[in-house]
Amino acid sequence: MQFSRADILFIAAGAALGAAVGWAVKAGLLATYAAFPHYLFVLIGMGLIEVVAGFVLGRSPGTLVGMPARLAAFVVGVGALMLVAGGIS
Numbered sequence: 001m002q003f004s005r006a007d008i009l010f011i012a013a014g015a016a017l018g019a020a021v022g023w024a025v026k027a028g029l030l031a032t033y034a035a036f037p038h039y040l041f042v043l044i045g046m047g048l049i050e051v052v053a054g055f056v057l058g059r060s061p062g063t064l065v066g067m068p069a070r071l072a073a074f075v076v077g078v079g080a081l082m083l084v085a086g087g088i089s
Contacts, residue, residue: 007069010050014073015080017045022084039088042077046070 003011021041024030030038054061065073082088 001068003069003072004066007065007072010046010065010069011073011076013049014042014046014077017049018042018077018080019084021045022081025081025085037088038081038085039078042081043074046073046077 021030021038025032025038030041050061050064054064057064078088
């Protein structure tokens with residue numbers, strides 16, 4: 001399977017979102033051990049990105065990127081979170 005341009009942009013957005021959440025953990029803006037796991041911030045943020053992009057483009061959010069790209073974006077985002085924050089909590 002080959003990713004489209006929208007899929008690659010979504011994967012890059014997932015990586016940037018994971019790095020941003022990791023930076024927030026390192027900076028102390030998010031509690032290290034909270035009841036709400038940090039990877040859920042990545043997951044919810046990716047959903048919001050897709051909804052906003054669908055609204056801007058006038059398309060249904062479910063048709064913008066494929067499921068393999070969503071999974072890859074989540075894995076890359078959590079990986080970036082772990083790299084920047086020094087682990088997952």
